[in-house]
Amino acid sequence: MLRVIDLRDRLASGEQLDYAALVPRAEFDVDAAVEVVRPICDDVAVRGVSALRHWSDRFDHVVPEEFRVPAADLAAAVEQLDPEVRAAFEVAIDRRRRVSAAELGETSTTVELAPGAVVTQRMIPVNRVGLYVPGGLAALASSVIMNVVPAQVAGVASLAVASPPQVDFDGLPHPNILALCHLLGVEEVYAVGGAQAVAMFAYGVEDLCPKVDLVTGPGNIYVVAAKRLLKGLVNIDSEAGTTEIAILADAEAEPVHVAADLISQAEHDPAAAAVLVTDAPGLADAVQAELAAQVPEAKHAERITTALGGHQSAVVLVDDLDQGIDVVNAYAAEHLELHTVDAAGVASRITNAGAIFVGTWSPVSLGDYCAGSTHVLPTAGCACHSSGLNVKSFLKAVNVISYDRAALSEVARHVEVFAESEDLPAHGAAVSRRFPGDASGRRRPGQE
Template identity: 55%
Template sequence: MLRTIDLRGTTLSSAELLALVPRAVTDVTAALGTAAGLIQDVREQGEHALLDQSERFDRVRPAALRVPAAELAAAEAALADDVRAAIRSAIERVRAASEAQVPPARRTELAPGAVVEQRWQPVARVGLYVPGGKAVYPSSVVMNVVPAQVAGVGSIALCSPPQAAFGGSVHPTVLAAAALLGIDEVYAMGGAGAIGAFAYGVPGIGLEPVSMVTGPGNVFVAAAKRAVQGVVGIDAEAGPTDILVIADAGANADFVAADLVSQAEHDELAASVLVTDSAEFAAAVDARVEARATATAHSERVRTAMTGPQSAIVLVDDLPQAARFANAFGAEHLEIQTSDPDAVLAGIESAGAIFLGPYSPVSLGDYAAGSNHVLPTGGASRFSSGLSASTFLRPQQIVRYEEEGLAGVAPAIAALSAEEDLPAHGEAVTARFA
């Protein structure tokens, strides 16, 4: 089922590896014009544009864009006990792991009377996007909200596309998760228009602009985030999900196949990649993928993803070569199922989240590991990281110099300001000692 890329016997440069990396055929740039137009409509027409866009794209016109508090409470009250317990458990685990992501304040004394302090200040207000396409994502509510709360963000708004099955409101399980987290500002809006609404505000519904937008979405959401970046901060331009598994002959072929299929279930553009130094193991995994793809509930979606250009089996000479390929791929989710996972891990530089051993599947991270599942896609882990409490924090330097401290560096300032032909800079210092 999966196509094969055979790298055995080759020595490739970084550029050559990048050229061989399997990718989904998506183009955020191509969607940018459409996204910008939808955002402009929201800026000019406010809630009327959002309602029209909902009718056009979600096939339903919400009765109200802001979800009433009573509806949030009702959704929380109606939540099944097992789902409630699962969400609460996820909240506790993600909160504990997120608390470790908040850097401590630091004070550095460079000389007597010369101190620089470092503090981490949360952004004032965030808009969190929870997708609502082929699946329901209460877990994404947890993954977005909890790190923002841990960071100390004072104002949190959340949106998710309106659902025709629920009269144009947000899916009740998403509402229940928001209510369990104490979020009462929730909007039934989605797509590029929702990102624009967060960035610029919608006075007619009392939606104030945010400082940062986070959360995954489709290509138009990614394009909208690119369009508003600079007006607001963003986490990343999330695209189709991906998984890369490094495995050797000792791994369990059915475990690996199950994990590859689990990510293909998300979307027809999802990428599932196995990298192995064993052709026999590769064949065993491919056979199990075929069987699981046939039997799973979303078989057609899985088959489309698995047979797309973004999915493959990559054969390598050894595990160090596997690690080099993984670094070029820049996986959102990287699993290492080898006899010595830590030895392979030592060679890994790029990955959104890393799962070690046969009992750390990606779906563990999706729900209950305590790690965050909002991660960089499309190779972006080569230069960016997943969502965390630190995403919502800004490092600020506080300078505390007394007369003695300033006098100690005054000659250096004078020399550098003269060299740069900015004499007034030096004079601002020497004036204090005239």
């Protein structure tokens, strides 16, 4: 089911291997999608609610009676929850909140560089955030938790959630999404999906939704394209693409577990990527056999088969674990599972991954829901430079500079010299004019 990329013995033969190029990824042409969403975003900016009605009808095939979901519908969604579902939601909220509180850490740091020379860094929450929750192939209610909880812990004062209206629910978002919003105390919820939701947040819509400062949350390529197009007008968290899982496994791994975990992520999307990296050909064969047995039993077998058979998914055979670690670090997967002897030790050698799942009892699906970690993670290799959505995503660092006269005098000449070196003499003059003439008693650096 998975195609095989064999890297064994190629290093020994002297070949230079570019692992990032050799391990394939799903195609994700955001630039092309930007041109698709540009007229949608422009229309929302100009026509507001009328544009939302038009694009909701065209893409979601339903126009909500009210784009802002009434409070009564939010409360009713909680009342209608199955008790076991509600219990699962509450466990997930509690664990994500506790981890988020730890992520917050210190919100103010002060450094005294010299007597009277103090710089303080304050972490200040963004004023208003628009949180997007997908509702396409799967209504990802868990994304409500992953967006809202860290934003609340960060101290964001104004939160709005948008999710596509559903034909099956009279133009409201999925009931589980509404229920989670109510459980979390989010009262501003919009039945708006896709690029038009991002545009609504970015521009604001008169008499409906005030403009936000930051848009977060995953979505399809058109949501990503709208975020790219409107970045600058608002800030965004990331350009999250199609989900991906990489598993690094050795001969001791359990094939049933490895196969199940590859399937779990392939279930998301026909373009989802599932990559197994192993130095054990016997394990690879056993996993292929398990996939053949497990996939037909899955509810979304057709979608999973397409994903596993796509060019973005593969078994990568390596010489040894060291090469396997190099391969997964180069791939920089959104989700990386480690099914190896001393998986914790291997985890310490991983430098690039959105999230690392250590050992056979830490599957990605745990992180999707109840681990306490975030599941909004960098894709497409961006884990080499970016982090998943967390409390700090909703904070901005502001330096507060407080020097007294003596402290400024201590470095005044350095500022003047630096300014002259950049041919910006007025910068230096802004300091020297505070000390009119050397006779004023300004101490030069090094003077007693």
